[in-house]
Amino acid sequence: MLINGxxxxxxxxxxQDEILIQVFDQRHFPHKVEVFDIRTTKDAAFAIKEMVxxxxxxxxxxxxxxxxxxxxxxxxxxxxxxxxxxxxxxLNATRPTAINLAWAVHELLSAxxxxxxxxxxxxVALQKANQxxxxxxxISKNIGLHGLxxxxxxxxxxxxxxxNILTHCNAGWLATIDWGTALSPIYHAQExxxxxHVWVDETRPxxxxxxxxxxxxxxxxxxxxxxxxxxxxxxxxHGMVDMVIVGTDRTVRNGDVxxxxxxxxxxxxxxxxxxxxxxxxPSSTLDCSIADGVKDIPIETRDGNEVKYMQGKVDxxxxxxxxxxxxxxxxxxxxxxTPAKYITGLITERGICEASEEGIRSLFPEKFG
Amino acid sequence: MLINGxxxxxxxxxxQDEILIQVFDQRHFPHKVEVFDIRTTKDAAFAIKEMVxxxxxxxxxxxxxxxxxxxxxxxxxxxxxxxxxxxxxxLNATRPTAINLAWAVHELLSAxxxxxxxxxxxxVALQKANQxxxxxxxISKNIGLHGLxxxxxxxxxxxxxxxNILTHCNAGWLATIDWGTALSPIYHAQExxxxxHVWVDETRPxxxxxxxxxxxxxxxxxxxxxxxxxxxxxxxxHGMVDMVIVGTDRTVRNGDVxxxxxxxxxxxxxxxxxxxxxxxxPSSTLDCSIADGVKDIPIETRDGNEVKYMQGKVDxxxxxxxxxxxxxxxxxxxxxxTPAKYITGLITERGICEASEEGIRSLFPEKFG
Numbered sequence: 018m019l020i021n022g023x024x025x026x027x028x029x030x031x032x033q034d035e036i037l038i039q040v041f042d043q044r045h046f047p048h049k050v051e052v053f054d055i056r057t058t059k060d061a062a063f064a065i066k067e068m069v070x071x072x073x074x075x076x077x078x079x080x081x082x083x084x085x086x087x088x089x090x091x092x093x094x095x096x097x098x099x100x101x102x103x104x105x106x107x108l109n110a111t112r113p114t115a116i117n118l119a120w121a122v123h124e125l126l127s128a129x130x131x132x133x134x135x136x137x138x139x140x141v142a143l144q145k146a147n148q149x150x151x152x153x154x155x156i157s158k159n160i161g162l163h164g165l166x167x168x169x170x171x172x173x174x175x176x177x178x179x180x181n182i183l184t185h186c187n188a189g190w191l192a193t194i195d196w197g198t199a200l201s202p203i204y205h206a207q208e209x210x211x212x213x214h215v216w217v218d219e220t221r222p223x224x225x226x227x228x229x230x231x232x233x234x235x236x237x238x239x240x241x242x243x244x245x246x247x248x249x250x251x252x253x254x255h256g257m258v259d260m261v262i263v264g265t266d267r268t269v270r271n272g273d274v275x276x277x278x279x280x281x282x283x284x285x286x287x288x289x290x291x292x293x294x295x296x297x298x299p300s301s302t303l304d305c306s307i308a309d310g311v312k313d314i315p316i317e318t319r320d321g322n323e324v325k326y327m328q329g330k331v332d333x334x335x336x337x338x339x340x341x342x343x344x345x346x347x348x349x350x351x352x353x354x355t356p357a358k359y360i361t362g363l364i365t366e367r368g369i370c371e372a373s374e375e376g377i378r379s380l381f382p383e384k385f386g
Numbered sequence: 387m388l389i390n391g392x393x394x395x396x397x398x399x400x401x402q403d404e405i406l407i408q409v410f411d412q413r414h415f416p417h418k419v420e421v422f423d424i425r426t427t428k429d430a431a432f433a434i435k436e437m438v439x440x441x442x443x444x445x446x447x448x449x450x451x452x453x454x455x456x457x458x459x460x461x462x463x464x465x466x467x468x469x470x471x472x473x474x475x476x477l478n479a480t481r482p483t484a485i486n487l488a489w490a491v492h493e494l495l496s497a498x499x500x501x502x503x504x505x506x507x508x509x510v511a512l513q514k515a516n517q518x519x520x521x522x523x524x525i526s527k528n529i530g531l532h533g534l535x536x537x538x539x540x541x542x543x544x545x546x547x548x549x550n551i552l553t554h555c556n557a558g559w560l561a562t563i564d565w566g567t568a569l570s571p572i573y574h575a576q577e578x579x580x581x582x583h584v585w586v587d588e589t590r591p592x593x594x595x596x597x598x599x600x601x602x603x604x605x606x607x608x609x610x611x612x613x614x615x616x617x618x619x620x621x622x623x624h625g626m627v628d629m630v631i632v633g634t635d636r637t638v639r640n641g642d643v644x645x646x647x648x649x650x651x652x653x654x655x656x657x658x659x660x661x662x663x664x665x666x667x668p669s670s671t672l673d674c675s676i677a678d679g680v681k682d683i684p685i686e687t688r689d690g691n692e693v694k695y696m697q698g699k700v701d702x703x704x705x706x707x708x709x710x711x712x713x714x715x716x717x718x719x720x721x722x723x724t725p726a727k728y729i730t731g732l733i734t735e736r737g738i739c740e741a742s743e744e745g746i747r748s749l750f751p752e753k754f755g
Contacts, residue, residue: 241714247590281619331705337700341588348617
C-alpha cells in the first residue's frame, strides 16, 4: 500500500545487501517514517518484542527472516541445528499470544531441518521466508476480496450513504506485508468505488489505532474519524456503525478470537445493537489445538508503564507523558478473547465461515489433523 | 476527604473574603494541587466549562455559588431579575448533560426571586448555596452508607479475599463536596474494615480515572490499580471484578443512566459475566421529565482535540502530546447512556432501588409531580 504516495511493503530484503532485512519502524508512526535494520536473529527478536513491527502476520514473517539470519549465524557452528533450535526458542518467546509467530518459526525450521550444507541451508531459508511473505500478500488480498462481498451487501442497503465501519487496533497493511487483514476489505471496497468511512478506535495503551490505522487510512485516502475506545458503544446505539471488523492474534477451535484488549467490549456492543461483527484472519492465526479460547488462550501481560505513560509528539519531539501519579500501580493485559457467539463471521483467505468448529472445519479441514 | 493527610472539601467560601469562592483546580491533578479563585459569575461559568471543576454534584454547587456572585453583581442593576436570568442562562449553557446544574441554578433563582432588597438577596443566595453544599455532603454520606450494605454482602461471600470493585471516570469526593457518589460506599467500606481493591478505568479522553480517582484513592489509602478503558471486560470474564459502581450525570424516568462515555461498555461486560453493576446517585441527578434515556438525553460533543492530544507530565511540566497525525479528524462524545436493563440497582441517599420507573417512584414519589 501507499506511504507518501509510493507503493511499499512492511518488510523487505535490502536490494544491495542480501543479509540485511529492513522494516518500517512502527514505534514512531505517524510522526516519523523510519526504516529499522535487522541484521541478526537478536535484531529480529528485538524488533518483535519491542514492537518495531507488530501485527500477527508481520510478526510471523519477521520471525521467518529471523530464522533465515539464524541460518547465516549457524554457518560456523558445530551443531547448527542446536543453534537454530535456540534461535527458534528466542523468537518464540518474544510475543506469546501471536500463534503465527510459532507457526512461521516452525515452517522455517522444517524447511531447513534436513539441509546439511550451510550455504544451501541459508539459500533454502531465504527462499522459504520470501515464499511465506508472498503467500501472506496473497492471503491478505483474498481476505479483502471475500470481505468486499459483505461491504457490498451493506452498501446496497444504504442508498448511497457511506458505509460506516468500526475497527479496533491496527489490522491493516502495517500489520501484514500488504493490504492487511481487517482493513483489506475496506481497501478493496474503496477500489470498488464504495463510499466507506472508518471509525478508528485509538486503542490504548499503545494507540495503534491513532498511530497506525488512522495513518495508513490517510495515506490511502480512505475517509476516517479517530475516536476514544470508550465511544464505539454510543455510536452503535445510535445507528452510526454498519459493521465492525477487527483482526485477530489467535482464533481457536470453538471460534473464540483473541485480539487486542478491548475487542470483546466492542463485540458486546455490536451484539447489543445488531451490528454485524466480523473478524478478518489469515488461517495461520488458527490454533485448533485449543478448544476453549476464553479459558485457555494465554494472555500476555505487558509493562504497566504503557498504561501510565502515553507517547506522542510535543515541541517537535516524540515524548511520553505521565498520566497519573508516579506511584500509581497499573496493570496491562495486551489482549482479550471475544467469545464466538458474538462473532458474525470469520473472513478468511478461503471465504467466510461461522465462528465455530463446524464453520472453521468447513474451510480448513486440514487444521483438524 | 484527605489531601496530603488534611481534611478538605472541593469548594469553599474564603474565610477572609466572603465574595471569594475557591475550588481545587482539577485540571492539573495529580501533578499539581492548586486552588482556583472564583470571583464572578463568569469565573464560575469558566470553571465549569473548562473543567476546573467537574462531576455533576460539584458542578451544581459551583453554579449555585455562581448565582450567589451574580446577586452581588446585580446589586446596582435596574433590572436585577433580568441580570440573574441572564447569569442563569450563561451557567446552564456550560455543560448541557449535567441535570443538576440546571437544578442548582433553579434552586438559587427560586430562593432569591421575591427578595427585593439587594443586600438581603445576596445574603439569602449565600445561605442557599451553603445549604445546598451541606445537603450534598449529607447525600454523599448516605449514598455511602447504603452502598456499604452491598459491599458487605459481597465481602461476606469472599472469605477474607479483597472485594474487587471496578469504577469508570471519577465519581469520588472530587466530583462532589465530600465522600463522593460512586466512591462513597468504597470509603465507607474502608472505614468498616473491609478489604477493598479498586480497578480504576483511566477514562479517556480526559483521564479522570488516572488523574482524579487514582489520586483520591491514593490520598485516602485505598488499594487500587489503574487500567486502560479496554481492560474491564477481560477482568470480568476472568472473575477479577466483584462489582462495578459508577456515578451518573443524569438518570431518567425509565432508569436509563447517562454517565461518562464508555460506561455503557462496562455495563454490557458486567451483564455478560453476571457482575453486579450499580450506579451511585444523588437524587438531584434524577430527571423524570425524560422518559427514554437512550433516545432523549442530550449528549455533549466536546472538542476533538481532547481525543487527539493527551495531557500529562513530562520533563517536570504538564504538557499535551499529539497521538495521531495533525490532520486526523476526531470526534468526542462526552457521555453515553446505559440502558436500565443492565443496571443492578441505583444507590441513592434514600436507599437502593431498581433502575426503573417503579423503583425510582418507590423512593422519590415527589419527582413524578
